[in-house]
Amino acid sequence: MDSIIVKGNGPLSGQIPIAGAKNTCLKLMCASILSEEPLTLTNVPRLSDVKTLSALLESLGIEVGRLNDGRTLALSASNLTSSLAHYDMVRKLRASFNVLGPLIGRTGEAIVSLPGGCAIGARAVDFHLAGLEKMGAKVELKDGYVHASGDLVGTEVEFPFPSVGATENIMCAAVLAKGTTVIRNAAREPDTQALADCLIAMGADIEGAGTETMVIRGVDGLHGTTHRVITDRIELGTYMTAPGIAGGEIECIGGRRDLLEAFCVKMEEAGLEITETEKGLKVRHPGGRLKAVDVTTAPYPGFPTDLQAQFMAMMCFAEGTSTLEETIFENRFMHAPELIRMGANVEVSGGTAKVTGVEGLKGAPVMATDLRASVSLILAGMAAEGETQVNRVYHLDRGYEQLEEKLSALGATVKRVEGS
Ligand code: UD1
Secondary structure (H helix, E strand, O other): OOEEEEEOOOOEEEEEEOOEOHHHHHHHHHHHHHOOOOEEEEOOOOOHHHHHHHHHHHHOOOEEEEEHHHOEEEEEOOOOOOOEEOHHHHOOOHHHHHHHHHHHHHHOEEEEEOOOOEOOEOOOOHHHHHHHHHOOOEEEEEOOEEEEEOOOEOOEEEOOOOOHHHHHHHHHHHHOOEOEEEEEOOOOOHHHHHHHHHHHHOOOEEEOOOOOEEEEEOOOOOOOEEEEOOEOHHHHHHHHHHHHHHOEEEEEEOOOHHHOHHHHHHHHHHOOEEEEOOOEEEEEOOOOOOEOOOEEEOOOOOEOHHHHHHHHHHHOOOEOEEEEEOOOOOOOOOHHHHHHHOOOEEEEEOOEEEEEOOOOOEOOEEEOOOHHHHHHHHHHHOOOEOEEEEEOOHHHHHHOOOHHHHHHHOOOEEEEEOOO
16 A cells, blocks of 8 residues: 655745645536536546546446546436446445435436445435435435435425535435425535536526525426536645645645635634735745644534644644634544654544644654545644654545645655555
């Protein structure tokens, strides 16, 4: 298994391109099921998650054409041959559960493996299933699979929590349903808004995306379109913490502050300077030590849970004690014990971590447990004394395109070592 070796190499400088958003792209790919005509996606990130979902879509009969070195995907669902999303595929990528809404919406039938738990929490899918049942689907769980069938009819679906995946699944199911669906307490994430924009461009009738209430009036069919995947705000936020940890000044090309306002406010409270430029966002460490700040993760527009690990890595070096509260996933501090192995002072109690900044960390062999935890260890290693070896880095390839190349271009020493 590959590992990544990171060495502290002083302050960073230079430009870093931000790719298209993984989470948006995956849901757009699922949405291609809804139309007989091709959906062409541009600014596609080159990630293993995109390959995994492409394979699943191909198993349903969708033609996936890769153009422009994989940056453009042409997805044609003119000839769907299967409604079965197999466990072997779904277990590798939870987001593939989002074929459920499009499949039942288009064909009236879907058999999709339950995704099972994952490292950061149980991640139930009860809201997805209750929403479909409310729309008139017959939903049964058999042998680890969801069997959903029936002609969907618009209704009111209210989520107990603004789940991103459930909002997207129900939105996709509703676009071809009979009548009007109202989603209350909908997720407002930019990814969800981008999915609605794409569906609207395909002929869907959706109002209120990006607000708590979405109104979707069913239409008879969708047509094809070409859609550009938005900037990955989590990749952007990840690289924005890099100068917060290693010092220096970087420019994130394609970065947009409006995608990450709550995060930017906390970065500035910590002492970083953020400037909007013609090409993106500049982040500058003013020198000295950053200030400890408290963070509570929340659904959009709050502080993203997907940036909590990276922010913790930054707080490990700050002056004072910061309290990081995780409210979205129940088990999302697995990076903490690894950071502690590097000399960090972190105490975790339930959903809260107290991080008291130290003068410096020491490199150590550490284990990556999930995508965002992995990158937080690499970031921490960039300012640690000596060498940090991050093992099990396949997680990183799911969500960070050319991470070593991008960080190396800023002056960091980050190398991949191929394992057996
Ligand atoms: C998506 C993102 C993930 C991000 C998360 C929160 C993708 C591929 N992944 O995940 O990167 O961290 O949003 O911003 O887009 N829940 C239930 N029942 C349900 C659905 C969710 O209890 O039916 C709970 C989950 O267990 C979790 C919380 O709701 O505690 C939020 O989950 P959700 O917003 O659905 O996250 P995902 O869509 O899985």
